[in-house]
Amino acid sequence: MIPEILAALFFGLLLLGLHRKVVARIQKRPGPPVWQEFLHAAKFFWKQTWVPKTASSLMFVGIVLVGIGIWVAALLVVIAGGNILIIFGIYMLQKIVEHGFGLSSGSPYGKFGGVRSVISAASEIPLFVSVAAIALFTHSLALQDIVAYQAVHGPLLLIVPPAAFAMFLVLLSKMPGGPFSVVEGKELVSGYKTEHFGFFRAGLYVCDGLKTTVLLWTFVLVFIGGLPTAGFIIVMVILMIILSFTCALTPMLTPFDSVTLQTLVTGAMLVYVGCIAAMGVPG
Amino acid sequence: MKKKDARIIAALTGVLMGVLYFPYVAGLITFWTYGALLVIGAPVFFLAAGFAMMAGEGEEDDPFIGY
Amino acid sequence: MIAVGGEPFYYLEFGDIVLYFSPVTTTLFVLALLFTLFVLASRPERQVDIAFGSDAYLAKVITPGELHFRKFMATACGLASMGAMVTGDVFDFTLFASLVGITNIGIVAAVKNRHVQNAAYQYGLVSLSATVPLFSGAAMVAATTGTLSLIELAKGTYPAVPLAVKSFLVLGIIGEGMAPFYAAKAEMFRAPGAPYVIMCSLSSLLIFLRVVEIAMTM
C-alpha cells in the first residue's frame, strides 16, 4: 500500500504542476516546470520550522495530522473500492481542515481564509444531489458496484451527464485559481496557508497531492468506469487539462456570487433528480 | 516536543509501517488493519520526521500581519 | 436494501435503542471523536487584530471563565454529533441535531463581539424554526411506516417513506446549519477560540453527511 500512496502523492503533485503549466501557457507565460509543486514540497520540508507565538499549538500541529490522515484514508477507500459517501465525507472534511489551518494560528489573514472556506460550503450540496442521482441507477454507493454497473451499462457520464457536470463543478471548486476558489483570493496573502510554513506547509502539499489524485480518480471511476492503469493516467491528465482551461478562462467569483451560482446548480440538479425519480429508472 | 522524542516517534512509526508491509503483502493481516495503521502512521511519521530534523531552536515568531 | 452506508458490522443495544456501526457511520463517528479530543486537549489561539491607522496590533486573549464555558459547550457539541452519527433511530437523530444547534449557539454565546452575537442570534432563529420540518419529518416517518428504527426501515419490509417526508427531514437539517442558511453562521466563525469554533462547522457537516445517508437508506 505504501507504493500506491507515494505514487498517488507524486502523481497528484505532478498534476498540480501541469495545472500551473497549462494556466501559464494560456496566459502566454513560460510557467514553472511541471515538477514545480514537488520541488516546493521538498523545499518546505527542509526549512526550519516553529509554531507561531499566538497559535493554539495543538490545533496548529494536529490539523496537519488530520489533513494528511484523511486523504490517506480516502485513497485507501478508493483503492479498496469502498463507499463514495466516505470519500465525499472526507472531501467535505477538507473544508474543516482548511478552516482549522486558518483559525488555529491567530493570524488575521489565516482567519479570513478559514472563514471563506466555510462560506465555500455551498459547493458541497451539488455533490450530494449527484450522489443521489448515481444511487438511483446503481442501487449502491460502493465504488466497486458502481464500476461493475458501468461495465454492464456503459459509463455513467453518458447516462447522467448533469450529475457528472455537478461533480465537475465540485472538482473545480478545489482547483487553485478556479472560479469558485474564493479561499485563495489574492487579497488574503496565502489565505488559510499563511501561517503554516516549513514542514507544515510541506504537509499541506502532501494533502494537496493526495487530494488531487483521489478526487480525479474518483471522478473517473464513478463516471467513466474501470480502466487499465495507463488508461486512468491518460484520462486523469486529460481531465486535469480541461479543469486548467476552465480555471484559466473564467474569472474568480466573489464569495457571494460563488455561493449563488452553486445554489442555483443545486436547484437545477434537484429538479433533475426529481424528474428521474418520478419517471422511474430505466433498466 | 523535544527533538529526541520526535526522532524516536518517527523511527517507531516508520519501522512499524515498513515491517508490517510484508505480512500485509503475504496476506497475513487484512487490508483495513494495515490501512488503519497507515492512516494514523503516515501523518505521524511525516510530522515527527519534520520535528526531528527541522524544529526551530530559537524564539517563536509572531504571526504575519502585513507587508 | 440500498446498502448506502455499507453493511453494519456492530450493533450496540440499549433496550430498544440501537446504535449501529457501518463503515460510513464509523468513519464519521471517529472524526467527531477526534475533534472532540482536540477540543478537550488544546488551548485556544490568541487572535491577532490589526489596530487600523497605526502600526500596532493586539492579540485577543480568552479569559479562563469563558474558556471553560466554551470548552464545555464544544465538548457537548462533539458528544451530540457522535450520538447523531451512530444512532439507529430517526427521532433520536433529529434530537441530536437540534442539540447540536443549541450547543453551536452556546459555543459563541460568551464571545463579547456584537457581530458574532448577532450572527449567533440569527442562526439560532433559523435553527429553531428548522426544528419544525425536522421533528415533523421524523414524526411523519413513524406515521407512514410505523417504525422509527433505521435498521427496520433499511430492511425494506416496511412501506416506503414518501419523498416529501424525506425532504422535510433534509430541509430541517439544512436549516440546522447548512448552505444557504449557513450564511447566517459564517459570521460566527469570526469568534476567537479556534478549537471550539471548529466544532460548529464540523458538527453541521457530519450531521449533513449522516442525513444524506439516512434519507437514502429509508
Next chain:
Amino acid sequence: MVVWQEYSIGLLVVLVTAIIGFYVLSREKDDLHRLLLIDLVEIPSLGIIALLGTDLAEALVLPGLVVGIAELLALGQLYLTKEGLQDRPVRGLHIEVIDTSPAPVIISILLVIYGIILSGFTGGGIAGLGIVFLFMSRGFKENFSLIEAAAGISWAVWILAFFVFMFAPQYWYFAVMAAGIGILFKVMAKMALVGTMWGEGR
C-alpha cells in the same frame, strides 16, 4: 382508512398553522418579537408529533418540547447579552389584589392538589404552575438551594424507579409510584425555580 383521513386532516391543519407562523416570522423585523413568534412556530412541530396518537407520540413530544424550550432559553439569554440587558433591574407586577388577597394562595393550593392527584409529568407541570403563580405574585426571597436539592433528590428517585423496572420487574407497582412521585416533585421544583428566576433585588 378513517384514521388515515383524520390524520391527513390534522396534518393539513397543523401545516397551515406552521405556514402562517413562518409567514408572520418572515414579516417581523424586530429581534425580540421574532423570538416570541418563534415559539409560535415551534408548536406545530409538536402538533405533528402528537398527531401520531400513540403512546410513542407522548414519549416523543416530551424531548421535542424540552429541546425547543432549551433552544428558546439559550436564545433568550443570547438576546440579553446581545442587547446588554443583563444588569437591568427587574420589577414584579405589584397589583394590589394579587399582593394582598388570599386568592393567589387558594388558586395555587388547588392547582397543587390537582397536580398531586394527577401525578407524573402532567401533574408536576400543573402543580409547578401553581407554585410559579404563587412565587410570581408574592415574590420569594429565600435561596434556591433547598428547591434545587429537592429537585435533585426526586430526579434520583425517578432514575432509581427505572432501575427497578429493569432489574426487578416484579415490583413494578412500587416503581410506577416512585417514578410518578419523583417526576411530580422534579417538574414542580424546576418550574418553581422558573417562577423565582426574575425576582426583585437584582
